[in-house]
Amino acid sequence: MAINETATGNDSVAIIGTASAGERTIGIVGQGDSVGVRGVGKNWNGVEGISQSTIGGAGVFGANDTGAGVRGESKARFNPAVHGIHKGVEGPGVLGEAENGSGVIGKSTKWVGVYGETAGIENGPAGVWGEHKGAGVGVKAVSNTGVGLVAFSNGIAAVFQGNVDITGSLTVQGTNINGLAGRIQAIEGLAGRVQAVEGLVGRVQSLENRVNTLQQQVNNLQQQLSSLQQKQAEDVQGIAVSLATLAARVTALGG
Numbered sequence: 001m002a003i004n005e006t007a008t009g010n011d012s013v014a015i016i017g018t019a020s021a022g023e024r025t026i027g028i029v030g031q032g033d034s035v036g037v038r039g040v041g042k043n044w045n046g047v048e049g050i051s052q053s054t055i056g057g058a059g060v061f062g063a064n065d066t067g068a069g070v071r072g073e074s075k076a077r078f079n080p081a082v083h084g085i086h087k088g089v090e091g092p093g094v095l096g097e098a099e100n101g102s103g104v105i106g107k108s109t110k111w112v113g114v115y116g117e118t119a120g121i122e123n124g125p126a127g128v129w130g131e132h133k134g135a136g137v138g139v140k141a142v143s144n145t146g147v148g149l150v151a152f153s154n155g156i157a158a159v160f161q162g163n164v165d166i167t168g169s170l171t172v173q174g175t176n177i178n179g180l181a182g183r184i185q186a187i188e189g190l191a192g193r194v195q196a197v198e199g200l201v202g203r204v205q206s207l208e209n210r211v212n213t214l215q216q217q218v219n220n221l222q223q224q225l226s227s228l229q230q231k232q233a234e235d236v237q238g239i240a241v242s243l244a245t246l247a248a249r250v251t252a253l254g255g
Contacts, residue, residue: 003015015028047060049061070082082094114128116128116129
């Protein structure tokens, strides 16, 4: 080991490297075929990086042309391999950027690939927020053989503001909406047929009313004809009586 320095006591420092003011000055450089710089902390952080830059400098910067720029690894349960905390206003805890690849990738062999959580209730916060600044997809859910997207809530599970396009089947509480739509169309067609039958019934009733009116007219004509026939019979009988009386008087005059 080239340098071995020991410091004891609170806030003590074993080695300090200072570089004077200037661009690209470096306080300490570590080079190694395996690890360039290694920090071990028994009770706190292994390596701490602090930057006072106001033009975008980072507290810790990692770069690699063929592998990961920064890698974190942890074996402690419920503790993250990489933990980012932002204590200012409206800043992200962790930010991932990429020009041609994915900004952030989360993988897990046995649980959730990416998990988002928030306790905020004001100004529309969300556990996971996906937004596309152009005409692409804000959030895309894909599954090879399982469910692409699951939404659960004790209140409203999903809200859609805008048009919804469904290329497959839609099932609601075990009922296929496509089949239900077909049944509704059949019922609507049946309703049209019922309306047509009702129209025919109305026409039949109208014809029945006209037939009843004509029958009443026929009955009236028959009554008038019977009256005329009776009157005619009475007139014929009266003429016969008059003729008989006349014949009797002629006979009497001739005798």
